[in-house]
Amino acid sequence: MTETLPSWRDGAAKQAITDFVTRVCREGSTEFVPQPERIAVFDVDGTLWSEQPFYFQGLFVFERVRVLAGGHPEWETTQPFRAVLENDWPTLGGFGIQALSELVMATHAGMTTFDFARHVEEWLAGARHPTFGRPFTEMVFQPMLELLAHLRANDFKTFIVSGGGIEFIRTFGERVFGVPSEQVVGSSIATRYEVRDGEPVLARLPELDFFDDNEGKPVGINRHIGRRPIAAFGNSDGDFQMLEWTTAGDAPRLGLIVHHDDAEREFAYDRHSAWGHLDRALAEAPARGWTVVSMKNDWNRVFPFEA
C-alpha cells in the first residue's frame, strides 16, 4: 500500500485532511457525503503553484506587451505600458486596478480564443521562473498535487476557482493539475460569436465579463458548479469568502489555508505583502475551524523537482 500524502509531515494539517476524507466517505455514517456532492475547490496562485515574485499570468502579460510593442510605438511613452517595457517594477507596483486592466485587455483581447490559447502555450513552453530558472508549470506544490490525487481517489470532483483568467488556466489545468477545462472557474473577459469566412470563432473583447475573486468566488462557484463545495483550499484573503461559503453550516467541511512561511524553499509573506495578501483569513482561521498549513513545517517537500 502506498503512503497517503507522502510529502506531508505528520501533524495537525495532514490529520485534518485525512480525517475529513475518512469521515465523509464512511458509508452508513451520518456524516457520509454521496459522490456527486464531493466537490472540492482550489485557488491556484499561491495555493497550487507559486505566485512570487509576481502572479505568473502577470509575467505573461508583461511578456506579451514586449512582443506586441513593435506594433505600438506609442507604448514607449504611455503608461502603464512604458513601465513594463522599462522593467520599472516600483512604478508598476504603484498602478491601480485600472492601469493593470489596460495591460490585460491589450494582451488578452482582440484575438480569437484559439489564438489566445496558442499565445499562452508558446509562452509557457519558453518562459522560466526568474529565480528558480524552471518552467512555470514545474513551480507547483507537490503536497497539493498529492492532495488533489487523494481527493480524486476518494471520488471527489476537484475544481479550480481562481482570480486568474479562466482561459489562461485552462491551457495547462489538465496537464499540470489534472483538472479538465470544464472544472476551471476563473476571471473572464467577454467573447462574441462570429463567423469569419465561413469559419465560426469566438472573438475575445476588451471588456471584463467576470472577476472571480473575494465575493466573486462564491458567485463563480454557483455559476459553474451549482452546488456548495464541501472542501476549499486557498492562501489569501481573496479566498476568504470561498472558504466562508464552503464551510458554513454544521456538516463536516474542510477549509484550508496555505501559509507561505518558507523563505528558504519558496517565499515567506502574508500580511505585509503587496501580492497574495493574507490577513483576515489568517486571523479568523482558528475561530472558523480552518486549517492553516505551514509550508515550512507541514511539507517535507515543496516542489516536484526537489529530491
Added chain:
Amino acid sequence: MTETLPSWRDGAAKQAITDFVTRVCREGSTEFVPQPERIAVFDVDGTLWSEQPFYFQGLFVFERVRVLAGGHPEWETTQPFRAVLENDWPTLGGFGIQALSELVMATHAGMTTFDFARHVEEWLAGARHPTFGRPFTEMVFQPMLELLAHLRANDFKTFIVSGGGIEFIRTFGERVFGVPSEQVVGSSIATRYEVRDGEPVLARLPELDFFDDNEGKPVGINRHIGRRPIAAFGNSDGDFQMLEWTTAGDAPRLGLIVHHDDAEREFAYDRHSAWGHLDRALAEAPARGWTVVSMKNDWNRVFPFEA
C-alpha cells in the same frame, strides 16, 4: 446484450448516431477522440423534453405570479401581470422580450438561490402538464434518455446547454436527465454574495447575467466547458449556432435536430410556431450534414410512460 437505442427505429437517424459513436471511439483510428474531448451538448426545451403548449419554465413563472399576486394588488391592473392572472394567452403571446423579462425578474429574483430552488422543486412536485396530465418531469423523450445513456456508456460527458434558466434546470437535471449541476449551462440572472446574520447566502438580483440562446450558446459553452463539443443536439433555430460551432471543421462531428412532426403522440410544429421556431436550421441541415430526426418516423416510443 441489451439493444442499443431501443426506442429508435432503424433508419438514417439511428445509423448516424451509432456510426458516429463507433468511429470516434475506435482506438488507433485517425478519427479516434480521446475521452476528455468526448463532449456532447443537449438543448432541453423541445430536445430532451416537451415544450408545448409553452416552455415549462414559463408555466412555472405564471404559477409563481399567481402565488405572489396576493402581495401585489397592483398586478391586477398592470401588464404583463394582468394577462397572466387572467389567463389571457392572446395578450401574453403579443408581449415582447421586455415584458416577459419583467415576469421572470418578479418571480426569479429577490430571493436566495436556496429559496429559488425550493420554489422550483415545490412546483415540479405538484404541477401537471395541461393536456397530458403528467408531471413535467415525465414529459421527457425516452429516445433522448437512451441517447444520453448511450453516449455516457461510451465515455462521453453530457452537458445541457439551454436558453432556459440554469438554476431552474439544475433542480431536476441530475434526477431526470442524469446531468449533474456542474454540467448545466443556461441563462442566468446576477447573484450577489451576502452574509446575513452570520449565514452566507447568494442573493438573486433582478438583472440579466447571461442569455444562453442563439449566438449565446457557443459563448456559454466556451465559458462553462472551455472546449468545443463534438456532438450537439437541438430542435430550434436557437440551437443553430451551437450546432454550427460544434460541427465546424473536418473531424467527425454529430449535429442532430429533433423535428416535432408527431401531432398524434406529441405536437407538430416548426417554421410557423411562435414558440420553438425551427426554420433556418431545418433548411440548412442537409448542406451542413446535420441529422434531422422525425419524431413520427424515427421514434417508436416518445415518452417513458407509453407502453
